[in-house]
Amino acid sequence: MSFWKRFSTNRGAVFGLILLFLVIAIALLAPFMFPRGPWAMVQRPFLAPFDAAGLYLGTDTLGRDVLSGLVYGARVSLLVGLISTVMALCIGVPLGALAGFYGGWVDECAMRFTEFFQTIPNFALAIVLVAILEPSLGSITLSIAIVSWPPVARLVRAEVMSVTKREYIDAARLAGLSNMKILIGQVLPNTVSPIIVMASLMVATAILLESSLSFLGLGDPNIMSWGYQVGAARTVIRTAWWLSFFPGLAIILTVLALNLIGEGLNDALNPHLSRKGRA
Amino acid sequence: MTSPTLSIERLTIDLPAGADRQFAVHKCSYQILKGEILCVVGESGSGKSMTANALMGLLPSGVKVGAGRAMFGGKDILRLSEGDQRAMRGDRVAMIFQEPMTALNPLMRIGDQIAEVFAAHKRHSPAQRRARALELITEVGLPDPAKIIRAYPFQLSGGQRQRAMIAMALALEPELLIADEPTTALDVTTQAQILKLILDLRDRRGMAVMFITHDFGVVEEIADRVIVMRHGQIVEAGTAADVLQDPQHDYTKALLNAIPSGHVPQSAPVTNAPALQIKSLNKVYRTGGGFMKPPREVRAIDDISLTIAKGEVLGLVGESGSGKSTLGRAVVRLVTPDSGQILVGGTDMAALNDADLRAARHKVQMVFQDPYASLNPRHKIMRALTDGPIAKGVSKADAQARARELMEIVGLGAEAVDRFPHEFSGGQRQRIGIARALAMDPELIIADEAVSALDVSIQAQVLNLLRDLRARMNLSILFITHDLRVAAQLCDRIAVMQKGKLVEIGQTSEVFLRPQHGYTQKLLAAVPGGDWGKTG
Numbered sequence: 104m105s106f107w108k109r110f111s112t113n114r115g116a117v118f119g120l121i122l123l124f125l126v127i128a129i130a131l132l133a134p135f136m137f138p139r140g141p142w143a144m145v146q147r148p149f150l151a152p153f154d155a156a157g158l159y160l161g162t163d164t165l166g167r168d169v170l171s172g173l174v175y176g177a178r179v180s181l182l183v184g185l186i187s188t189v190m191a192l193c194i195g196v197p198l199g200a201l202a203g204f205y206g207g208w209v210d211e212c213a214m215r216f217t218e219f220f221q222t223i224p225n226f227a228l229a230i231v232l233v234a235i236l237e238p239s240l241g242s243i244t245l246s247i248a249i250v251s252w253p254p255v256a257r258l259v260r261a262e263v264m265s266v267t268k269r270e271y272i273d274a275a276r277l278a279g280l281s282n283m284k285i286l287i288g289q290v291l292p293n294t295v296s297p298i299i300v301m302a303s304l305m306v307a308t309a310i311l312l313e314s315s316l317s318f319l320g321l322g323d324p325n326i327m328s329w330g331y332q333v334g335a336a337r338t339v340i341r342t343a344w345w346l347s348f349f350p351g352l353a354i355i356l357t358v359l360a361l362n363l364i365g366e367g368l369n370d371a372l373n374p375h376l377s378r379k380g381r382a
Numbered sequence: 383m384t385s386p387t388l389s390i391e392r393l394t395i396d397l398p399a400g401a402d403r404q405f406a407v408h409k410c411s412y413q414i415l416k417g418e419i420l421c422v423v424g425e426s427g428s429g430k431s432m433t434a435n436a437l438m439g440l441l442p443s444g445v446k447v448g449a450g451r452a453m454f455g456g457k458d459i460l461r462l463s464e465g466d467q468r469a470m471r472g473d474r475v476a477m478i479f480q481e482p483m484t485a486l487n488p489l490m491r492i493g494d495q496i497a498e499v500f501a502a503h504k505r506h507s508p509a510q511r512r513a514r515a516l517e518l519i520t521e522v523g524l525p526d527p528a529k530i531i532r533a534y535p536f537q538l539s540g541g542q543r544q545r546a547m548i549a550m551a552l553a554l555e556p557e558l559l560i561a562d563e564p565t566t567a568l569d570v571t572t573q574a575q576i577l578k579l580i581l582d583l584r585d586r587r588g589m590a591v592m593f594i595t596h597d598f599g600v601v602e603e604i605a606d607r608v609i610v611m612r613h614g615q616i617v618e619a620g621t622a623a624d625v626l627q628d629p630q631h632d633y634t635k636a637l638l639n640a641i642p643s644g645h646v647p648q649s650a651p652v653t654n655a656p657a658l659q660i661k662s663l664n665k666v667y668r669t670g671g672g673f674m675k676p677p678r679e680v681r682a683i684d685d686i687s688l689t690i691a692k693g694e695v696l697g698l699v700g701e702s703g704s705g706k707s708t709l710g711r712a713v714v715r716l717v718t719p720d721s722g723q724i725l726v727g728g729t730d731m732a733a734l735n736d737a738d739l740r741a742a743r744h745k746v747q748m749v750f751q752d753p754y755a756s757l758n759p760r761h762k763i764m765r766a767l768t769d770g771p772i773a774k775g776v777s778k779a780d781a782q783a784r785a786r787e788l789m790e791i792v793g794l795g796a797e798a799v800d801r802f803p804h805e806f807s808g809g810q811r812q813r814i815g816i817a818r819a820l821a822m823d824p825e826l827i828i829a830d831e832a833v834s835a836l837d838v839s840i841q842a843q844v845l846n847l848l849r850d851l852r853a854r855m856n857l858s859i860l861f862i863t864h865d866l867r868v869a870a871q872l873c874d875r876i877a878v879m880q881k882g883k884l885v886e887i888g889q890t891s892e893v894f895l896r897p898q899h900g901y902t903q904k905l906l907a908a909v910p911g912g913d914w915g916k917t918g
């Protein structure tokens with residue numbers, strides 16, 4: 104299939120994809136690798152990596168296994184990233200599509216509403232929402248979705264506007280199709296490529312947001328996440344570097360993987376836009 | 383015999399691996415003499431523009447000059463260094479492009495753009511540059527030069543922009559002017575003016591002109607010599623008179639035959655009941671406007687009434703902006719008219735509400751201009767042909783059977799329904815567009831510039847198909863076109879529009895041979911190669 108051929112010519116994207124699959128596999132296998140869970144105290148605190156047998160990344164301030172926390176944290180990060188992105192798409196795509204398709208006052212209303220969210224800094228709004236809703240996995244995911252849908256709506260609106268001007272949409276109107284049928288059957292399928300690319304990058308942003316919230320202590324207190332690990336270790340960053348270093352690395356690699364994939368998707372789905380010079 | 387200005391010897395241009403052929407241009411040799419206009423003719427993909435791009439050093443990435451030389455002023459210009467090439471461009475060789483809308487910088491005044499050419503080649507002082515720019519603008523016949531020099535491109539019409547482009551090209555008095563389809567995007571009357579301008583300038587300045595075109599009418603009008611290209615090779619070369627009157631190669635003959643000739647069919651009078659009746663239709667577009675400022679009004683359709691009988695083909699001709707497309711779109715209600723009636727089989731399309739309109743849509747169908755934009759790239763042909771009938775209430779099995787049958791009728795074969803649009807060429811897509819319109823069993827088909835985007839030989843095939851279908855199915859067609867030759871070939875009656883008004887309507891032969899309105903006469907006079915077409 105030519106899509107895969109084009110995608111695989113971008114070596115960075117393939118690397119990202121492998122990395123992401125690795126993270127997903129680890130997340131899925133977590134209960135089998137560490138049946139006792141991330142909160143169990145297994146050794147004395149502040150053991151450096153490789154100091155004790157079986158504790159490859161050492162222990163944290165309370166004697167919990169850092170590697171175990173990392174593995175369970177992967178589940179939270181991926182889950183939050185994925186679900187919040189899906190939710191953001193569920194808000195942004197319909198709103199943008201209606202605005203772009205109908206124009207006029209529908210467009211005006213939808214866009215003013217979108218701007219209302221865009222004028223508030225993302226992170227500040229997320230903090231406020233989580234604080235109001237009580238920190239939990241659900242409220243974190245929801246607030247991340249609420250702050251990240253406006254760019255989706257704008258993108259979809261622009262794409263829908265340009266596709267709606269094509270002659271095949273006129274042809275569909277002449278065929279007597281209803282507006283909804285035209286929008287869903289003819290217009291939206293032709294806007295999928297940029298939406299997929301944007302979604303892959305949004306997952307990365309969502310993971311970062313979740314980590315930042317947990318870092319500030321606004322994470323779900325019952326769930327081990329990478330951001331929580333970094334946050335909890337910040338007071339001992341000079342004496343026990345590994346406590347914040349490895350979760351930080353995990354965040355960087357996962358976000359990097361998603362960004363590489365997003366870029367690869369962009370090149371593969373929009374071959375005409377791909378930068379010159381890439382073989 | 384004077385020595386040639388440009389001499390191309392066995393030029394070969396390689397295409398990147400994986401292209402549909404190995405060479406864009408293969409072993410082409412020709413010369414252009416001083417003061418001569420050489421027309422390079424060919425259909426799209428024949429490699430005619432590649433040669434010009436190679437001369438200017440403007441080949442797209444991946445395309446390279448393989449072998450051969452192009453001698454110009456004693457040097458091989460294909461192998462100049464980047465710096466020498468830049469010095470040569472504009473100074474000794476200049477080029478004008480097809481799209482006057484995009485070839486000028488939209489944010490720069492015309493005068494500044496011309497002066498910039500001098501600045502790039504370090505000629506004259508700033509004051510002199512301005513003076514020269516003014517002279518050039520005067521020379522290319524732009525009205526009110528003092529005002530034009532301060533105008534931005536968007537304030538100029540297409541023809542005026544092309545004149546400004548020519549002024550820029552002439553700025554440094556080049557010995558060779560390369561014109562790549564400079565009149566293709568223009569209306570006939572404007573085209574005639576630009577062709578005359580190029581002829582005048584050639585006479586006055588004695589420069590050589592390489593004129594790339596697909597239109598034999600244009601060739602007849604200006605060429606001294608002609609070369610015909612096909613698949614990157616020269617199939618025929620000779621003086622304009624020889625090639626046009628006595629073509630040797632089969633391909634040239636085929637091309638010349640494919641041109642809609644000026645032979646006017648003696649159409650039988652149509653006496654049937656009307657398929658379409660338009661009664662005093664109006665549509666006004668209002669743009670701009672706002673606080674304290676009256677909006678700009680364009681009367682796209684100005685009190686138009688006309689009738690199309692069952693089984694009749696009515697040609698609607700006019701230049702761009704005449705409102706002909708708006709009229710077509712109003713009939714199918716893609717545009718809602720301000721007032722007036724559009725009666726199709728007794729139903730007033732203009733007065734229907736959304737739901738009734740959707741039910742009545744099938745009565746009028748449209749064939750669109752751009753074969754590449756008129757089919758949804760993500761849907762197979764089957765879906766394009768059955769969506770409409772199914773929405774109309776036909777069962778899925780019947781709609782699919784009909785789709786296969788229609789694909790046979792338009793000459794693509796029933797199995798083609800399972801393919802995607804990108805697997806078809808432009809001409810084939812246009813056939814699919816026609817099949818899609820027929821699938822709805824319409825009472826009237828609107829063909830909006832349906833053959834304008836096609837090469838002449840493909841154009842002839844599609845016109846034949848339309849003529850054939852019309853005879854077989856007794857179709858009523860409103861055929862919108864800017865090309866009078868095409869209209870003459872297919873239509874029973876011709877309606878001429880100018881600035882939203884219907885200025886003339888009558889039997890095709892009447893309109894062509896005895897045009898009543900001044901504007902029609904002007905249009906007919908402007909058709910390039912008009913005389914030759916009538917006698918040929």
